Amino acid sequence: MANVLNKNPIHIDTFSAAIDLSDYLPGQETHLSSIEWARPVTQNDKCVIFSGGATGVTVFDEVCIVASQSIIKYFHGAPMGHLYLSATSGVTNKSGVVIITRAR
Numbered sequence: 001m002a003n004v005l006n007k008n009p010i011h012i013d014t015f016s017a018a019i020d021l022s023d024y025l026p027g028q029e030t031h032l033s034s035i036e037w038a039r040p041v042t043q044n045d046k047c048v049i050f051s052g053g054a055t056g057v058t059v060f061d062e063v064c065i066v067a068s069q070s071i072i073k074y075f076h077g078a079p080m081g082h083l084y085l086s087a088t089s090g091v092t093n094k095s096g097v098v099i100i101t102r103a104r
Helices: none
Strands: 010-011 030-038 046-051 059-065 071-080 084-085 097-102
Touching: 030 046, 030 059, 046 097, 059 071
Parallel strands: none
Antiparallel strands: 010 097, 030 071, 030 097, 046 059, 046 084
């Protein structure tokens, strides 16, 4: 499956460089429902997401402890600045899928 960045939920299964979601959601404040790292494959892979750009506040910082065990964090519609996925996260097409669900 390819990355789906312009729908809700956002699905990201492969990236080797940082992704600034403001490129896909310009001028919008994001209200988050949840961030899920679905089925991470390799122990010690890491997924980091910031709010407000590369130097913003860390809102998701998880390490795969158990292979194929999804990790989810709920935000209950909390407003966020633009989301930024760190390039050092280690998420590849073999490391699960990041699913970002915006509150409607």
